[in-house]
Amino acid sequence: MPLSIGIAGLPNVGKSTLFNALTKAQNAQAANYPFCTIEPNKATVPVPDKRVDTLSEKCRPQKKIYATVDFIDIAGLVRGASKGEGLGNQFLATVRECAALVHVVRCFEDGNIAHVDGSVDPLRDVETIETELLLADLQSVENRLEKLKKMAKGSKDAAAAATCMQNLLQHLNEGKAAKTFALPDNDLFLDAWRELGLLTAKPVIYCANVDETAVIDGNAYAEWVRAFAEERGAGFACICAKLEEELHGLTEDERTEMLFSYGIQESGLARIIRVGYSVLGLCSYFTAGPDEVRAWTIRDGWKAPKAAGVIHTDFERGFIRAEVISFEDYMRYPNEGACRAAGALRVEGKEYVVHDGDVMHFLFNV
Secondary structure, eight states: EEEEEEEEOOTTTSSHHHHHHTOOOOSSSSSTTTTOOOOOOOEEEEOOOOOHHHHHHOOOOOOEEEEEEEEEEEOOOOOGGTTTTTTGGGOOOOOHTTEEEEEEEEEEOOOOOOOOOOOOOOOHHHHHHHHHHHHHHHHHHHHHHHHHHHTTTOOOHHHHHHHHHHHHHHHHTTTTOOGGSSOOSSSHHHHHHHHHHHHSSEEEEEEEEGGGGEEEEOOHHHHHHHHHHHHTTTEEEEEEHHHHTTTOOOOHHHHHHHHHTTSSSEEEEEEEHHHHHHHTTEEEEESSSSSSEEEEEEETTBBHHHHHTTTTTHHHHHHHEEEEEEEEHHSSSHHHHHHTTTTTSEOOOOTOOOOOOOOEEEEEOO
């Protein structure tokens, strides 16, 4: 289950620069004018995980495979985007497919880079984007409500779902995000909810884009965004997109040295993905052997059969048991035989809740 993250924000806040930096690909044109991104850019990138590297050094597999994240960069949104202003509206459907949004907020002053509203004001910019996302959701809910009303003429279930949808419409009209709406126990409504992919229902990571001088301690603008994110219970990351882009093309040692010179412990990519995993409640387990070392992304709390299903549906359908070794134990002992002898290899059944870092082998029969 790859993690899909949409990158949203006003024009000229550093979205495309960040996209270039995160994906190590210069396929999102970055230019000093609004709407330089005219098509949604998508790239699949590996999730940095030193545990994959460590396991690979021990197992020496033929290949190692990281978990992946899909990043989608869309055109900058402006006031009126939900009604077709600018270019962002035509890409909102793409963002609806994402599991989370990275909302890039400009937190730097630079007279050479135009701001669409003429001045830097992070909270105003956040409000602009969130208003447009809310208006887009209103339009989607209104359209679905009309369909449910037509269905309701001959169906009690549809009538009940229409009432739920009407309540959601009222909720949005009050300026409240879809994520704060209490979901009713109505299957038809819940099916519609999932299909709509409401933008204001998605977890958000507010990303303060600062300049090089504020990359370590941030600045007043970034602190405003951090406080706003904490108030909302949302994710937060402070990065310097320009610096991240400069890391492109460097060797691993050069990247590490450059980050160290700025006092940074991890790249913006690693930081955003880490926060993304947190807000979405995700974790990773591993399979390891001479053929392949691989990370698999699952949701926290998944039991062994469902976790096995991300490898193949047959693994879940015919699940028998799982052999489990924690990452720490896997690295502590010389091999799996030694883990078994020391009692570090456990045999778990269908009720086992998989933990982040588990190294697993599944036994199944279909």
